[in-house]
Amino acid sequence: MNPISFLTQMIRIAVPYLFAASGGVVAERAGIVSLTLEGFMLSGAFAAVLGTNYSGSPWVGVLCGILGGLIFSLIHAVATIRYRADQVVVGVAINLLAIGVTRFFLKLFFASSSNSPRVAGFGGNINVAGFDNPLLWLGIIVAPVMAFVIYKTPFGLRVRAVGEHPDAAESVGVSVTRVRYVAVAISGMLAALGGVYLALDQHQFTDQMTAGRGFIAISAVIFGRWDPIRAALACLLFAAAETLQIQLQGSHAIPSQFIEMIPYALTIIALAGVVGRAVPPAALGKVED
Amino acid sequence: MTGGPASTGESARGQTSAVPAIRMEGIDKSFGAIRANRGTSVEVMPGEIHALVGENGAGKSTLMRILGGLMKPDAGHVEVNGRDVTGWSTNEAIAAGIGIVHQHFMLVPTLTVAENLVLGCEPKTRGIVLDYKRAAEDVRKLSTETGLVIAPDRLISDLSVGEAQRVEILKVLFRGARILVLDEPTAVLSPPEVRELWTVLRRLRDKGDTIVLITHRLDEVVEISNTITVMRAGQTVARVKTSETTPAEIARLMVGREVSLSAGKRVQPSGRPAGPQPDQGLEARNLIVVGSRGIRVIDDVSFSVKPGEILGIAGVEGNGQTELIEALAGLRPVFAGDILIDGVDMTRRSVAQRHDAGLSHIPEDRQRRGLILEYTVANNLILGVQKYFSRRGIIDRTRVMENAIQEISSFDIRPPNPVLAARALSGGNQQKIIVAREMGREFSVLLASQPTRGVDVGAIEFIHQQLLDARAQGKAILLVSAELNEVLALSDRVAVMYRGKFAVMMPAAEASEEVLGEYMIGTKKGNAA
Numbered sequence: 001m002n003p004i005s006f007l008t009q010m011i012r013i014a015v016p017y018l019f020a021a022s023g024g025v026v027a028e029r030a031g032i033v034s035l036t037l038e039g040f041m042l043s044g045a046f047a048a049v050l051g052t053n054y055s056g057s058p059w060v061g062v063l064c065g066i067l068g069g070l071i072f073s074l075i076h077a078v079a080t081i082r083y084r085a086d087q088v089v090v091g092v093a094i095n096l097l098a099i100g101v102t103r104f105f106l107k108l109f110f111a112s113s114s115n116s117p118r119v120a121g122f123g124g125n126i127n128v129a130g131f132d133n134p135l136l137w138l139g140i141i142v143a144p145v146m147a148f149v150i151y152k153t154p155f156g157l158r159v160r161a162v163g164e165h166p167d168a169a170e171s172v173g174v175s176v177t178r179v180r181y182v183a184v185a186i187s188g189m190l191a192a193l194g195g196v197y198l199a200l201d202q203h204q205f206t207d208q209m210t211a212g213r214g215f216i217a218i219s220a221v222i223f224g225r226w227d228p229i230r231a232a233l234a235c236l237l238f239a240a241a242e243t244l245q246i247q248l249q250g251s252h253a254i255p256s257q258f259i260e261m262i263p264y265a266l267t268i269i270a271l272a273g274v275v276g277r278a279v280p281p282a283a284l285g286k287v288e289d
Numbered sequence: 290m291t292g293g294p295a296s297t298g299e300s301a302r303g304q305t306s307a308v309p310a311i312r313m314e315g316i317d318k319s320f321g322a323i324r325a326n327r328g329t330s331v332e333v334m335p336g337e338i339h340a341l342v343g344e345n346g347a348g349k350s351t352l353m354r355i356l357g358g359l360m361k362p363d364a365g366h367v368e369v370n371g372r373d374v375t376g377w378s379t380n381e382a383i384a385a386g387i388g389i390v391h392q393h394f395m396l397v398p399t400l401t402v403a404e405n406l407v408l409g410c411e412p413k414t415r416g417i418v419l420d421y422k423r424a425a426e427d428v429r430k431l432s433t434e435t436g437l438v439i440a441p442d443r444l445i446s447d448l449s450v451g452e453a454q455r456v457e458i459l460k461v462l463f464r465g466a467r468i469l470v471l472d473e474p475t476a477v478l479s480p481p482e483v484r485e486l487w488t489v490l491r492r493l494r495d496k497g498d499t500i501v502l503i504t505h506r507l508d509e510v511v512e513i514s515n516t517i518t519v520m521r522a523g524q525t526v527a528r529v530k531t532s533e534t535t536p537a538e539i540a541r542l543m544v545g546r547e548v549s550l551s552a553g554k555r556v557q558p559s560g561r562p563a564g565p566q567p568d569q570g571l572e573a574r575n576l577i578v579v580g581s582r583g584i585r586v587i588d589d590v591s592f593s594v595k596p597g598e599i600l601g602i603a604g605v606e607g608n609g610q611t612e613l614i615e616a617l618a619g620l621r622p623v624f625a626g627d628i629l630i631d632g633v634d635m636t637r638r639s640v641a642q643r644h645d646a647g648l649s650h651i652p653e654d655r656q657r658r659g660l661i662l663e664y665t666v667a668n669n670l671i672l673g674v675q676k677y678f679s680r681r682g683i684i685d686r687t688r689v690m691e692n693a694i695q696e697i698s699s700f701d702i703r704p705p706n707p708v709l710a711a712r713a714l715s716g717g718n719q720q721k722i723i724v725a726r727e728m729g730r731e732f733s734v735l736l737a738s739q740p741t742r743g744v745d746v747g748a749i750e751f752i753h754q755q756l757l758d759a760r761a762q763g764k765a766i767l768l769v770s771a772e773l774n775e776v777l778a779l780s781d782r783v784a785v786m787y788r789g790k791f792a793v794m795m796p797a798a799e800a801s802e803e804v805l806g807e808y809m810i811g812t813k814k815g816n817a818a
Binding site: 164 | 339359399408417418460769
């Protein structure tokens with residue numbers, strides 16, 4: 001096995017996770033459960049293909065993808081923040097909605113129930129000099145940027161306060177509602193970028209193409225104990241496991257199903273408190289009276 | 290500062306300014322069917338310590354939330370320093386110098402002291418970066434200026450309750466508050482911490498700040514305030530100068546009738562019903578309980594409570610009282626040691642088995658452990674004993690209602706409506722449901738944890754009498770309370786818990802607040818009996 005090819009493949013697999021997990025961290029730190037990452041990614045992927053297809057430019061596709069994630073995240077925000085609906089229930093609904101909506105528009109715009117036509121992309125060429133896909137570079141720096149935002153900026157301080165003790169934040173004039181809206185919107189746009197990367201890398205949209213990647217990202221958030229850097233490391237770990245599975249294919253050394261289980265098994269272990277205590281933000285998922 | 294009601298600094302304030310710092314008039318505020326404020330009026334002069342007293346549910350906190358911009362009144366108007374500010378926002382209130390120190394700390398436990406202080410008004414560098422260094426520096430400066438000493442880099446979760454409160458006060462001062470509202474600030478403090486708080490408040494007042502103190506502890510009102518406003522059932526019933534009134538008078542105004550303040554006198558100072566069996570009552574032998582972080586939260590504690598006796602446990606909260614009660618009740622596993630009820634080893638028995646053996650438990654957190662708030666009063670009254678109200682696994686509704694009607698009348702639960710959800714009742718009446726359930730049955734041992742916390746004066750009197758009656762009937766009672774005077778007034782013997790051990794155990798007759806206070810903060814250590 002070539003270590004360089006292993007590393008580059010791992011990073012390409014990790015990028016969607018890195019985007020989505022960074023989004024998940026900011027929403028969850030603000031107290032909003034991020035089961036929706038899958039739906040945000042899928043909507044982002046579809047919108048990106050749609051935009052690229054009609055404009056011919058992948059950059060327009062990126063903007064459309066961000067917009068798609070933003071729309072879905074705002075639906076989530078309005079339901080859970082404005083109308084105080086249960087975040088898990090709405091999250092599941094958002095994911096199902098994303099599957100349905102993308103399938104519907106796939107049919108409407110591309111007259112297909114399985115995939116879109118081929119669209120332009122950034123080119124996934126990888127060589128010793130590096131990657132020529134700007135989204136890849138963005139994906140690599142998104143977690144450190146998120147760490148900076150959360151720990152070093154006033155907004156990040158407010159996010160942490162709102163997710164731990166919203167009443168305390170409210171009592172000093174911080175608008176819990178506003179902080180949460182912004183955090184969910186950021187999570188929607190970031191997760192969507194994960195989907196955009198995925199779609200443009202494959203030059204097309206296929207039905208349910210995110211295939212559970214949003215759930216792996218949320219696993220990474222939990223495994224990383226709601227810290228952007230640790231969550232990013234979890235993403236890399238999960239991506240490494242996947243790469244291993246791909247590269248071992250044919251050798252049948254380990255049944256691939258076992259490797260597919262790794263993210264989820266690790267998450268359960270993390271939640272069970274085996275590797276230090278996983279303490280979620282205190283107000284996570286709580287509906288205020 | 291000499292303190293005391295005689296030296297409240299009358300000459301220092303009053304005449305200098307005729308414009309009240311706070312004037313709230315005709316305030317109405319309803320939550321659904323509950324009218325928290327009904328034409329309430331309060332007037333606070335600048336530079337005074339003004340006590341706002343009233344029973345729980347009298348509408349004090351609601352009034353102050355309106356002042357702080359956290360709620361808008363349905364009717365009435367609010368003036369601060371002569372300016373009409375009715376219906377303003379939290380930010381406007383903060384900008385105008387109103388600082389509210391809430392009863393439940395409004396601090397984010399996972400953030401540092403400095404981060405909590407600057408939250409909402411963060412200093413920045415380069416436009417977007419939080420200037421933590423400057424925040425810490427500002428906190429240190431304010432801390433030295435005010436004498437509220439605290440290290441800015443400490444996490445809130447590592448602070449003691451007294452320290453956390455210091456941070457709360459610093460927090461409002463940091464935002465430039467000149468009018469401070471403190472909601473039940475002493476509820477969780479030890480006597481030395483209370484004295485320290487008084488010193489701080491007097492210093493702030495002498496500097497010209499205005500302080501509103503919400504409390505229902507009458508001794509505190511008399512000690513610290515200049516003026517008192519008494520509220521009852523959402524209305525203002527009196528505004529008096531502290532120097533011209535007495536605790537008995539205030540209590541009468543609060544409740545609307547005469548109340549006995551001294552928690553009932555002993556029926557018979559050390560009397561016990563004739564000849565209890567030597568091994569009856571509650572006994573704990575070398576009890577060790579390990580907490581969540583592997584620390585011994587109860588560290589080798591032994592004691593016994595005999596029939597006809599009240600053993601009172603005092604101590605600053607968080608020294609193992611909660612864990613002790615939970616271990617005795619069967620809610621928390623015991624690491625080592627034995628628990629005996631009427632001579633029978635119950636250490637490994639379940640909550641239900643202990644209950645059947647005659648153990649009753651009034652839990653410290655009534656909303657979490659004591660009641661199911663969405664259930665009706667009638668159903669709450671049979672929680673845990675439902676099997677006695679059912680036939681072949683089906684609850685007999687008639688008997689449940691009969692029981693409810695009887696308990697409601699004998700324990701004076703108001704409103705007397707068995708099908709009302711427990712949530713709709715006031716704190717005092719919720720507590721009466723628990724007292725009725727736990728004491729309205731055959732039992733031999735009672736664990737009473739904070740039985741009068743957050744309960745109004747009338748209900749306190751009632752619950753105290755219930756405890757004394759049970760004692761006279763030969764029940765063994767273990768009382769845990771943060772209220773030192775409650776422990777002293779009711780107990781035959783008192784123990785002080787400090788860091789999971791009994792720092793001292795002595796007859797109540799020999800104990801006093803001063804003596805116990807030293808054991809509570811650990812400056813004095815002794816041998817527990």
